[in-house]
Amino acid sequence: MAEDFDVVGMHHTYEQIYAAVRRIPRGRVATYGQIAALAGLPRQARMVGYALNALPESRSLPWHRVINAKGEVSPRSEPGFERVQRALLEREGIEFDARDRVSLARFRWQPRLPR
Numbered sequence: 001m002a003e004d005f006d007v008v009g010m011h012h013t014y015e016q017i018y019a020a021v022r023r024i025p026r027g028r029v030a031t032y033g034q035i036a037a038l039a040g041l042p043r044q045a046r047m048v049g050y051a052l053n054a055l056p057e058s059r060s061l062p063w064h065r066v067i068n069a070k071g072e073v074s075p076r077s078e079p080g081f082e083r084v085q086r087a088l089l090e091r092e093g094i095e096f097d098a099r100d101r102v103s104l105a106r107f108r109w110q111p112r113l114p115r
Contacts, residue, residue, distance in 0.1 A: 028065065032046070067089075
């Protein structure tokens, strides 16, 4: 029974993360840590990575807009997948510098705070 609770709890956590990622507008990026905080999971950036890795291909979500705190596309276990993410970002007008980094000052999404 406790095992079932963990699965349900994890599903709920992932859904919170997916809801935060869904809010990132086209042409903007967010960091793993930023998404974790928006999902109510401060200091759980790694959990965001796990959730995005578990995302079914059939699910429409702008996963490619999530990058690391250095402004880089994080390496994946599947070789070459970083190029896919970079191409998707560039298609949205996001630029990379000579060190393969995105300027967070320029492209980071700044969500509006609730009033």
